[in-house]
Amino acid sequence: MSEKAPESPNRYQLMEQIQKVDFALVELTLYLDTHPDDMNQIQQFNHLAYESKLLKQQYEQYFGPLRQYGESYSGYPWNWGEGPWPWQL
Incomplete structure (x- = not known):
């Protein structure tokens, strides 16, 4: 019997998770700019x-692909033109 492929996650829920985590990273960056010795928050940032x-x-x-400037690879054929774009979700 062949193994079943993992089910694709919900695109919108996954994008929402990414946005929440990235928002927290921005906030922690601002905090750590003024509190550079807060080890707990540095660990939280790294996590x-x-x-x-x-x-x-x-x-x-x-x-x-989600990120530009060489941080994401393209499939074949070039798939950067496929939508929806991340900001359209």
């Missing part, structure tokens, strides 16, 4: 940075 990376990799696996 969320890792989570953001994994979520974006998962999004791209199912829905195509």
Whole structure:
């Protein structure tokens, strides 16, 4: 018996998760700019940075490139023109 392929996540729910984590990263960046010795928040920042990376990799696996400037690979054929764009979700 062949293994069943994993079910594709909901595009909109996954994008919402990415946006929430990235928002928290922006807020933590601002906080850490003025509190650079707060080890707990540095650890939280690093945890969320890792989570953001994994979520974006998962999004791209199912829905195509998300980040520009060489941070995302293109499928073949070139698939940067396929929509919807992340900001259209």
